[in-house]
Amino acid sequence: MDNVREQIEFDVLFVGGGPASLAGAIHLMKLAKTRGIDLEVALIEKGANIGSHALSGAVLNPIALKELIPDYMEAGCPIETDVRGDEFYFLTSTRHYGVPFVPKYMHNKGFYIISLSKFVSWLGSVAEGLGVNVFPGFAGKEVLYGQDDRTVIGVRTADKGVGKDNVPKANFEAGIDILAKVTVFGEGPRGSLLQAISKKLHIFDGKMPQVFETGIKEVIQLPGTNYFSDSQGNDIHTFGYPLGLNTHGGGFIYEMKENRVSLGLIVGLSYQDPMLDLYEEFIRFKRHPFVSKLIKGGRVIEQGARTIVSGGYYTVPKLAVNGGLFVGSSASMLNPPALKGIHTSMKSGMLAAEAIIEAFSKGSFTQETLSYDHKLEESWLKRELYMGRNFTQAISKKGLVKFFHIGAQYLTGGRGIFGKMPIEEDSKTLIPLRDVHSPRTKMYEKQAYDGVLFVDKLTGVYLSKTQHREDQPCHLIVHDLNLCVDTCFETYQCPCTRFCPANVYELEIDDKGRGRRLKLNPANCLHCKTCEIKDPYGNITWTCPEGGDGPGYTVV
Ligand SMILES: Cc1cc2nc3c(=O)[nH]c(=O)nc-3n(C[C@H](O)[C@H](O)[C@H](O)COP(=O)(O)OP(=O)(O)OC[C@H]3O[C@@H](n4cnc5c(N)ncnc54)[C@H](O)[C@@H]3O)c2cc1C
Numbered sequence: 001m002d003n004v005r006e007q008i009e010f011d012v013l014f015v016g017g018g019p020a021s022l023a024g025a026i027h028l029m030k031l032a033k034t035r036g037i038d039l040e041v042a043l044i045e046k047g048a049n050i051g052s053h054a055l056s057g058a059v060l061n062p063i064a065l066k067e068l069i070p071d072y073m074e075a076g077c078p079i080e081t082d083v084r085g086d087e088f089y090f091l092t093s094t095r096h097y098g099v100p101f102v103p104k105y106m107h108n109k110g111f112y113i114i115s116l117s118k119f120v121s122w123l124g125s126v127a128e129g130l131g132v133n134v135f136p137g138f139a140g141k142e143v144l145y146g147q148d149d150r151t152v153i154g155v156r157t158a159d160k161g162v163g164k165d166n167v168p169k170a171n172f173e174a175g176i177d178i179l180a181k182v183t184v185f186g187e188g189p190r191g192s193l194l195q196a197i198s199k200k201l202h203i204f205d206g207k208m209p210q211v212f213e214t215g216i217k218e219v220i221q222l223p224g225t226n227y228f229s230d231s232q233g234n235d236i237h238t239f240g241y242p243l244g245l246n247t248h249g250g251g252f253i254y255e256m257k258e259n260r261v262s263l264g265l266i267v268g269l270s271y272q273d274p275m276l277d278l279y280e281e282f283i284r285f286k287r288h289p290f291v292s293k294l295i296k297g298g299r300v301i302e303q304g305a306r307t308i309v310s311g312g313y314y315t316v317p318k319l320a321v322n323g324g325l326f327v328g329s330s331a332s333m334l335n336p337p338a339l340k341g342i343h344t345s346m347k348s349g350m351l352a353a354e355a356i357i358e359a360f361s362k363g364s365f366t367q368e369t370l371s372y373d374h375k376l377e378e379s380w381l382k383r384e385l386y387m388g389r390n391f392t393q394a395i396s397k398k399g400l401v402k403f404f405h406i407g408a409q410y411l412t413g414g415r416g417i418f419g420k421m422p423i424e425e426d427s428k429t430l431i432p433l434r435d436v437h438s439p440r441t442k443m444y445e446k447q448a449y450d451g452v453l454f455v456d457k458l459t460g461v462y463l464s465k466t467q468h469r470e471d472q473p474c475h476l477i478v479h480d481l482n483l484c485v486d487t488c489f490e491t492y493q494c495p496c497t498r499f500c501p502a503n504v505y506e507l508e509i510d511d512k513g514r515g516r517r518l519k520l521n522p523a524n525c526l527h528c529k530t531c532e533i534k535d536p537y538g539n540i541t542w543t544c545p546e547g548g549d550g551p552g553y554t555v556v
Contacts, residue, residue: 005156006176010042010133012356013180015140015155015193017045018054019116019342020328021186022123023068024349029130031357039360041132042178044157046139046527048548050124053527055217055306055556056116056342057252057262059083059108059235063380064346069126078118080256083108087233089290091241091251096290103410105337105388108235113254113262115219116342117553139544141175143183143193143324150201152324154179155193160546163471181365182356183324186349189307190529191330192543194317203317203326209425210332211311211392213249214530216282216501217264218463219256219555220298220453227294228255238291242284242443245402247271248395251285252339253294262556263295266308266339269426269499269534270396274492275439278305278530279457279501283447286454299452303460304556305501305528311423312336313389320371325352335384336391344381351375387414393421430536432491457503461524465552466502468523468545475545476504476522476531483539485516492536494518499534502526526551 012028014021025043032039047053060079065072073079086108088099128134141158145151154177161172185194189212198204228234234255243249248268256262265285267278285291308329309315315332319325327333333348334341355372359365376382394405394416409416433439449456455463468475478484488494489507496505496518506519527550532542 005174007179008176009179011039011180011360012041012182012184013154013178014041014043014184014186016186016188016191016328017043017047017050017120017124017134017136018186018188018328018345019120019123020333020345020349021184022120022127022349023064023346024184024186024327024353025127025132026123026130027068027350028353028356029127029132031353035357035361037357037360042180043127043132043134044138044140044155044178045134045136046544046547047136047550048552049121049136050134051117051121052552052554053550054116054120055304055551055553057217057254057264057339058114058116058119058342059254059340060112060114060119061338061340061343062112064343064350068346068350075126076122078114078122080113080115081234083111083113083235085109085233085235087236089236089238091238091288091290093241094289096238103337105335106237113235113256115256115555117556137548139547140187140193141544143196144177144179146323151322152183152197154183158544158546162473164473166473169471181323182359182370184349184352184356185324185326185330186328186345187330189309189329190533190542194326194330197321197324198317201321203321207317208311208314208423210309210315211423211426212269212533213266213308213310214269214278214305214501214528215264215266215308216278216305217262217303217556218300219302220261220263220295221301222259222261222295223297224259226259228261241288242281243267245400246398247276248402251291253291260301261295261298268310268392268396269530270424270429272429272431273436273440274430274433274495275436275441275498277440277444277498279460280444280447283454284443287447295453300455300463302553302556303455303463304551304553305526305530307528307530307533308341309334310336310392312392313385314420316385319373319376320355320367322367323365325355325370325372327352333381333385336388338388344384347379347381348376351379351381389414390416390421393423396423426533427536427538430492430495433493457501461502461526464526465554466524466526466550467552468525468549470523472546474520474522475543476520476525477541477543478518478520479539479541481518483537484518488537488539489516496531496535496540499530501528501530505531
């Protein structure tokens with residue numbers, strides 16, 4: 001296959017078409033123009049279109065957008081609605097209590113509610129208008145290194161048309177080697193190329209482990225008259241039920257235009273109970289009397305899931321290597337207490353663009369010239385990240401003690417009681433089923449689906465418009481299938497069948513109840529990567545399937 005591989009050369013290559021890369025590419029083109037530097041810039045995105053893999057709440061703090069495109073309104077930025085007011089509730093299993101004090105980092109009044117998918121698609125068109133070569137449908141599969149084996153020189157895209165048997169078929173198209181003086185990695189949470197670089201160049205050495213949450217989200221079409229018709233608050237957050245106080249996370253409901261709402265549940269992946277099923281928890285959230293009243297008469301029009309990088313400041317990796325930079329969620333650029341990563345990712349991309357333009361002026365692309373550490377230190381981005389540096393560590397604590405820590409951090413600008421708090425990798429937090437006092441299984445027994453407002457997992461996958469070409473090598477590598485059905489089954493009852501929100505992993509047991517087999521349905525995969533993060537044995541590796549495959553989000 002290698003001898004037919006085409007090579008294309010650019011000055012700068014952005015990998016991933018999310019807010020981080022797109023803001024970076026736009027800022028870079030503008031800076032290059034002002035300084036009279038001629039740059040050939042490319043951006044690849046694994047989704048079929050820019051925006052088709054973009055999923056978020058999404059309340060947008062416009063601070064970075066205003067810096068990037070000051071006339072964003074005139075330029076057609078797609079905004080759903082303004083945040084009129086914030087509401088914050090504690091939920092018990094049947095009741096809801098308004099929290100009188102909304103912490104300042106959750107004050108969203110004056111921000112915008114957007115569809116990330118539409119927003120990102122618009123940023124893509126702005127980037128193209130400025131001359132960026134935007135290539136959706138191309139997945140970066142492998143990092144290319146120079147002769148020293150340490151300098152990043154580009155990315156190889158995934159082959160297309162290889163069969164399940166690993167044999168190229170009639171429609172085979174070899175991946176392309178896209179070479180660049182500078183490659184910017186903006187793959188979002190748990191970037192697969194970032195993982196590969198990390199193994200080789202140790203960019204996370206000395207850092208706390210990155211930790212994650214998974215959000216399942218829907219856009220629901222409501223009837224003409226609904227809660228938001230006469231409510232001041234159109235940005236609602238909840239905590240408590242269904243997760244309780246030992247599993248962190250919470251719900252959100254945001255008003256969109258045309259009588260739609262964006263509704264989701266976020267679950268911290270540091271949870272302990274192996275029987276916890278992310279999707280069932282999401283349905284329990286929707287069935288809460290307070291929530292179900294808000295969405296009564298509605299119809300789910302799109303669903304999806306995605307992870308959120310939530311470890312914050314202490315988990316930010318080295319920001320550059322020779323020939324490469326890391327931006328956005330891949331590099332932990334999210335403000336955890338505010339649950340916002342769009343503006344922080346955009347800003348990191350913009351700071352990276354400033355470092356890149358300086359590197360071109362100097363003609364040097366080493367780690368030292370490319371690193372944007374010092375720019376980060378001087379920007380509002382550092383202040384935001386630093387303020388939330390201990391937040392996830394605190395909310396991951398069990399029971400009420402978390403509120404004590406959060407309160408202390410609130411009063412001390414994020415320092416809290418002990419200063420730097422440790423955090424544990426999500427793959428290490430499950431406890432063996434035999435040690436769980438009351439596994440959550442029973443809670444899911446009576447859940448019913450009507451196929452309209454309450455849809456089951458497979459209908460959810462259908463509503464995410466996810467598609468993968470069936471005859472291709474499985475992009476989810478389970479290294480040892482026996483480990484799954486023996487040790488993992490006996491200890492945790494195969495938690496992958498519950499933490500995957502898309503039914504990718506199924507346990508099949510024969511009639512006699514003895515023979516067990518893990519069946520994979522990779523075509524359902526939403527690219528959320530929860531499996532690679534939460535698997536207690538590190539037995540699953542998520543790799544990019546063929547470019548153009550995966551979810552087909554348009555409004556989430
Ligand atoms: C449920 C949920 C709710 C959220 N709510 C909010 C909110 O209200 N406000 C807020 O500010 N933030 C919110 N966030 C966080 C926010 O969405 C992210 O922080 C932000 O999108 C990160 O931007 P990014 O560009 O780093 O990555 P992403 O948005 O993840 O984009 C990365 C892109 O890279 C592509 N890609 C990945 N790997 C490759 C590859 N190898 N080759 C080619 N392409 C690749 C992906 O397909 C994707 O399109 C939320 C997130 C979730 C999941």
